[in-house]
Amino acid sequence: MPATLRNLAQRLGMMAHSFPGGVHPEQHKVSGATAIEVNALAPVHILPMKQHIGAPCSALVNIGDRVLRGQKIAKSEGYVSVPIHAPTSGRVVKIEEHPIAHPSGMGMPSIFIETDGDDAVDQTLEPISDWLNADPAILRERARMCGLAGLGGAVFPTFIKLVRDQRFPIETVILNGIECEPWLTSDHRLMTESATEILIGMRMIKHMVGATAGLIAIEDNKPKAIAAMREAVAAVNDLNDVRVVELPTRYPQGSEKQLIYTLTGREVPAGKLPMHVGIICQNVGTTKALYDAIALGEPLTERVVTVSGDALPRPANLLVRLGTPARLLFARQGLEDFTGLQIVHGGPMMGERLKGPDIPVVKSTNGLLALSANAMAAAHTVEQPCIRCGHCSEACPISLTPNLLADQCRSDQFDKAADYQLFDCIECGCCSYVCPSNIPLVHYFRYGKGQIALTRREQAFAEASRQRSESRDARIEREKAEKAARRSRVRQTHAPKPDTSKPETAKTDNATATNSSNTANTKPEEHS
Amino acid sequence: MPLIMLSSPHAHGGDSIRMTMFTVVIALLPASIFSVYLFGWLAVLMIVTCMGVALITEAICLALMRRPLTTLLDNSAALTGLFLALTLPAATPWWMAVLGSVFAIVLGKQVYGGLGYNIFNPALSARVILLISFPLNMTTWIIPMSVQMGATHGGMDLYDLSQCLTLFFGGFDALPAVAQHGLDAISMASPLGHVKTAATLGISAPAALASYHYHLLDAFLGFEAGSLGETSALALLIGGIFLLARHSITWHIPFSYLGTVALLAAISSTIAPNQFTSPMFNLFAGGLMLCAFFMATDPVSSPVTPVGQIVFGIGCGVITWSIRSFGGYPEGAMFSVLLMNCAVPLIDHYCRPRVYGYAKEKPEQ
Numbered sequence: 001m002p003a004t005l006r007n008l009a010q011r012l013g014m015m016a017h018s019f020p021g022g023v024h025p026e027q028h029k030v031s032g033a034t035a036i037e038v039n040a041l042a043p044v045h046i047l048p049m050k051q052h053i054g055a056p057c058s059a060l061v062n063i064g065d066r067v068l069r070g071q072k073i074a075k076s077e078g079y080v081s082v083p084i085h086a087p088t089s090g091r092v093v094k095i096e097e098h099p100i101a102h103p104s105g106m107g108m109p110s111i112f113i114e115t116d117g118d119d120a121v122d123q124t125l126e127p128i129s130d131w132l133n134a135d136p137a138i139l140r141e142r143a144r145m146c147g148l149a150g151l152g153g154a155v156f157p158t159f160i161k162l163v164r165d166q167r168f169p170i171e172t173v174i175l176n177g178i179e180c181e182p183w184l185t186s187d188h189r190l191m192t193e194s195a196t197e198i199l200i201g202m203r204m205i206k207h208m209v210g211a212t213a214g215l216i217a218i219e220d221n222k223p224k225a226i227a228a229m230r231e232a233v234a235a236v237n238d239l240n241d242v243r244v245v246e247l248p249t250r251y252p253q254g255s256e257k258q259l260i261y262t263l264t265g266r267e268v269p270a271g272k273l274p275m276h277v278g279i280i281c282q283n284v285g286t287t288k289a290l291y292d293a294i295a296l297g298e299p300l301t302e303r304v305v306t307v308s309g310d311a312l313p314r315p316a317n318l319l320v321r322l323g324t325p326a327r328l329l330f331a332r333q334g335l336e337d338f339t340g341l342q343i344v345h346g347g348p349m350m351g352e353r354l355k356g357p358d359i360p361v362v363k364s365t366n367g368l369l370a371l372s373a374n375a376m377a378a379a380h381t382v383e384q385p386c387i388r389c390g391h392c393s394e395a396c397p398i399s400l401t402p403n404l405l406a407d408q409c410r411s412d413q414f415d416k417a418a419d420y421q422l423f424d425c426i427e428c429g430c431c432s433y434v435c436p437s438n439i440p441l442v443h444y445f446r447y448g449k450g451q452i453a454l455t456r457r458e459q460a461f462a463e464a465s466r467q468r469s470e471s472r473d474a475r476i477e478r479e480k481a482e483k484a485a486r487r488s489r490v491r492q493t494h495a496p497k498p499d500t501s502k503p504e505t506a507k508t509d510n511a512t513a514t515n516s517s518n519t520a521n522t523k524p525e526e527h528s
Numbered sequence: 529m530p531l532i533m534l535s536s537p538h539a540h541g542g543d544s545i546r547m548t549m550f551t552v553v554i555a556l557l558p559a560s561i562f563s564v565y566l567f568g569w570l571a572v573l574m575i576v577t578c579m580g581v582a583l584i585t586e587a588i589c590l591a592l593m594r595r596p597l598t599t600l601l602d603n604s605a606a607l608t609g610l611f612l613a614l615t616l617p618a619a620t621p622w623w624m625a626v627l628g629s630v631f632a633i634v635l636g637k638q639v640y641g642g643l644g645y646n647i648f649n650p651a652l653s654a655r656v657i658l659l660i661s662f663p664l665n666m667t668t669w670i671i672p673m674s675v676q677m678g679a680t681h682g683g684m685d686l687y688d689l690s691q692c693l694t695l696f697f698g699g700f701d702a703l704p705a706v707a708q709h710g711l712d713a714i715s716m717a718s719p720l721g722h723v724k725t726a727a728t729l730g731i732s733a734p735a736a737l738a739s740y741h742y743h744l745l746d747a748f749l750g751f752e753a754g755s756l757g758e759t760s761a762l763a764l765l766i767g768g769i770f771l772l773a774r775h776s777i778t779w780h781i782p783f784s785y786l787g788t789v790a791l792l793a794a795i796s797s798t799i800a801p802n803q804f805t806s807p808m809f810n811l812f813a814g815g816l817m818l819c820a821f822f823m824a825t826d827p828v829s830s831p832v833t834p835v836g837q838i839v840f841g842i843g844c845g846v847i848t849w850s851i852r853s854f855g856g857y858p859e860g861a862m863f864s865v866l867l868m869n870c871a872v873p874l875i876d877h878y879c880r881p882r883v884y885g886y887a888k889e890k891p892e893q
Contacts, residue, residue: 019884025539103535182539257884270885348539371538378540384602385644387545390832394778398884403832404876421883429537436543437644443535 017265019258021397022250023430025349027221028182031308031315036189038319039332041115045087045323046360047073048100048108052149053156054080059111065092068122070299072145073111082147082157085299086113087321089120101345101362105355113323125297136164136208139294146293147300147363152176152187152254152283153346155364158290161273161280162208170209171278174263175202175287177218177225178247178254181347184367186304187284189317191218191225194288195232197295201287202242204294209280214242215263216284219249251349252428256281258397270424285366305361307333309370311341320361326368327357335370342376344369349429384437392431392441398424402431402441409448414455417448425449545643548827549603551776555767556610556822562763563756566672567618568686571756573696574625575613581629582609589638604643608632611651611822614757615815615862616658618670618686619715621699624662628654648869649826652819652862668700669753671716684714718753720814723805724858732802737809747812754814761812768821777825780837781844785820786811788845796853804853816848819861829869836872836879843868 050056055078067073067086074084090113097107128134128142140162148158164170175198179187191198202214216233218226229244247253247262257268259281266277274281282290285303292298301322308315313334320329326343330336343354346367361368392402400421408417422445431441563571586605590597612632616625635657636650637643659666673686684691684705691703700706705714717725719742726736746752750760757764771777789810796804810816815823824830824844831840844864851860 020881023541025541261884267885269887270883272885342538344538349537351536351538353536353538376538378542379538384545385642387548387604387644387827388830388832389548389827390778390837391543393832393834393881399881400883401832401876401880420880421886424883424885427536429539432537433539434541434543436545436548438540438544440535442537446535 017262018248019253019261019397020399021395021430022252022258023395023433024249025182025251025433027249028308028310029185029188029221030183031306031317032185032188032222034185034189034316036193036304036317036319039321039324039329041088041117041119041321042324042328043115044093044325045090045113045115045321046098046110046325047084047087047113047323048098048110048360048362049074049084050108051084051155051322051363052082053154054078054082056108057081057084059095059109061092061095061111063092063094066090066116067092067113068120070125070301071122072299073113076144080157080160082144082149082159084111084322085147085301086122087301087323088113088115089118090115099355099359101352101354101359101365103352103354110360123297125293125299127297128294131204131294132207136162136210139204139208142293143290145299146289148286148289148293149300149363150283151285151289151303151363151366153350153364153366155362158282158286161275161282162205163275164208164210165275168275169278170211170275170280172213172215172264172280173202173205173209173211174259174279174281175214175216175284176254176256176259176281177216177222177229177284178259179222180219180249180251180254181349181351181367182251183308183369184306184347185308186306186317186366188222188225190288190304191222191284192228195225195228196235197291198284198287199229199232199236199239199242200295201289201291202282203239204290205280205282205287211280212241214239216242216244217247217259217263218244219253220246221249252397252426252430255397255426255428257426270421300363303361303363303365305329305365306367307369308367309344309372310375311335311370311372320365322361322363324361325357326359326361326365329361329368330357330370338370340373342371342373344371348379349433350427379432379438381438383439386437386439389436391434391436395430395434397428397430398426400425402445403439405448406439406441406444409444409451412451414448414452418452422448422452545602545604548776549607551774552771552822553603553607553610555770555774555776556614556757558763558766559614559757559760559818560610562750562760563614563618566686566750566759567670567756568673569689569692570618570670570686570696571613573622573692574616574618574620574756575610577622577625578613578616578629579606579609581626582606582612582633585630585633586638589633589642593638593642595642599643602643605633608637608650611649612654614818615651615655615755617666617668617755618672619668619695619700620658620665622696624658624665628658631657644828646828647872648866649823649829652823652866655862656866667718667721668711668715669718669721669755670714672751672753672759716753718814718858719747719809720852720858724852727803733797733805734801737805742809744808744812747809758815758818761817764817764821768817771821771825777821778834778837780834781825781830781841782820784838784841785824785844785848786816788842789816789849792845792849796849810849810852814852814859815861819844819848819865823862824865824868829872831872831875831879833876833879833881835881836875839875839879840868840872843871 057074057076059074061073068089071086072083073086076083093114094112098110099105100108140159143162144159149155177187177191206214216229226246233239233242252258260274260279261267268274268277289300302319305318305320307329316333343357344351345354386403396402405417405420405422425445427442429442582605590599609629612628632650632654636653637646640646694702722740723733723736748761752759790807793807793810797806831837847864847867848860
């Protein structure tokens, strides 16, 4: 249907709002019916010092220290940051660089904890059972202390969003149970199995931000999760303002901005946050973790991970302690030999392709996929020239013109690319997915964004240097002028004058002048 | 081993250039088959020659530029050849078809840098070069199915291979019928040309059409004079709908293009029925259908944004109707597409859709 007609229908309320574009990738939700299994403790847990968006943490423990499960082992540096906790009890054996989930195979300083098998828990955090009457600020601090970050994959520190601001009153809490990435089923299983906890977590969020309404958004390919959440909502008496919304399956429905638009018809203005339009959006996994942190006093030390892929014999959803090496999870599901396979961290649309399975599970690990070369072949063939078919523009959920942007990034016309709203790209990958020429458009956008960011940093640095140097010149000028003024004044005071109307100032001036002349005199003497 | 991107996404919808081009070839099948039905062996000779020469020229260009010959398999050169063949009159001699195909590939496409970089539609630019260079040949329309349709003496049998070969390789003068009775024995005017000529003689449009024995149904089905693939609006509509259904093209360009022509014709023919022709006549005449569904929607040389495509279509429509009504040439569809091709970068720049999160007025930085 033409976009204009659709817009008109939506305005008139004849049709639900829906974002433009999007794609329908093959679902591959093979592990959707598999219940969450608890994964055994690993012999060694590896905890990178940064598992969230923001500043890295610094270690609080030393080699040889004994730690308990839930004990804080790294503290946050800076506001946009959350601490890291030990996933089980054991001994810190080393602190050194270890590869993290990054396509380059880049490393990150990590704490290695050798498991002692006791799994003894640090009991310092008290459960807050009467959270409904608790001060939101205390609950917010609890979310920060427990290391909560968005478990949908973006790992933005949760506490930052859980704020009550008089200027931006929050009306609606949206729980994101969309999980639109192919293969992934961790949120699906979590909603099916822990609906009640998730609902309590949502009520906690509503209490913390002072919201009245709540929406739980689930794609229609998860009927069991929808039923479970509806049941949980029905079981609570006074929850008339919380609704479970079933949305048609389309990628990237789970993207925050697209979800907000679909549910409320509001757009988050560019450069603003959902709170600016009165909305807070949380992933269901994060909500469950918030429940654990407040009602049980448990910091974030485990998460549900979908281990799947066409090369994996037994796809599963596992409850995994953070820091567990991915290789162990693949081995548990029957995959030992990785030759010719591709390992993807996260979903296939936005995840990172890894060099190997030797990375630890972190807070952002919603899935680990082992894909055969065949499954990846279509996505990774050689780039051909753009035939300007415009399919990318049609697929773009935020109405960019990806092929023009890619041209600009490729030819280093970054100013123009920024003018074409390059920075609004959410890197969902729809454009690359539909491109008949297999152009890695998202890759070009990342390159462009990186280059622009670099230029801006350099410009800021140059600007700061310029200001520093100018202020230094100004200071030297000023001092010179002052000195000259002083000299002339000293000369005047020393000059034979009958009138001494201001003896005080004359004296001090005289004193400083003598001092400076003294130092000036002494210096050469020292040298000689 | 080629450099493989590590960047996401790691999934792909499976579209390829080869399939995109092949879909268009399939969509042109109804028109191609109908052209063979109308013009017999001449159509076969023309299509084979154009496609073959286009492929050979492309291969030579790629070899000269030291590019991989596998690019030939993307079907784009074959498609250009087919496009060109379908826009040529049936009686075009072989050397003109060869020249046109070479023009299309070399001047229309490869000088710009190959597939994806051409500003103009390659087939149309070659056709315009031919039209301007050889106006007589390019406006001589063979009577379709002349013998079958009752051309009495001197007509040529288009289903006779030897006669067609004689015409194709020897030109008009080699045909005994032409030698005896002149060119008129085998050719006729196209409806658009007839109306245009009549207008210069001061005959009104309805009178001209009456003297032509014009029937709307004939024009719709394609039993009239014209280029190989242009005559049948029905066959082209079938192909166009196939393309729309396959999502190879969107509705924006064809609908806005045809709509604009129809609207302008409706208004003008209501105001001055003697001077202007009716909307239906305009829609089914000449190369409009072919241009609207296949030429103007050529992805490389058309805008990418939906609003831009509508602007492009309206522009094509206005220019087509203006040339037909006021211009020196009877048909303006191909000129309109080429002229609007020039404006594509500008259209793309100013018709970008509103990006999520930006107010309607203007994007702030």
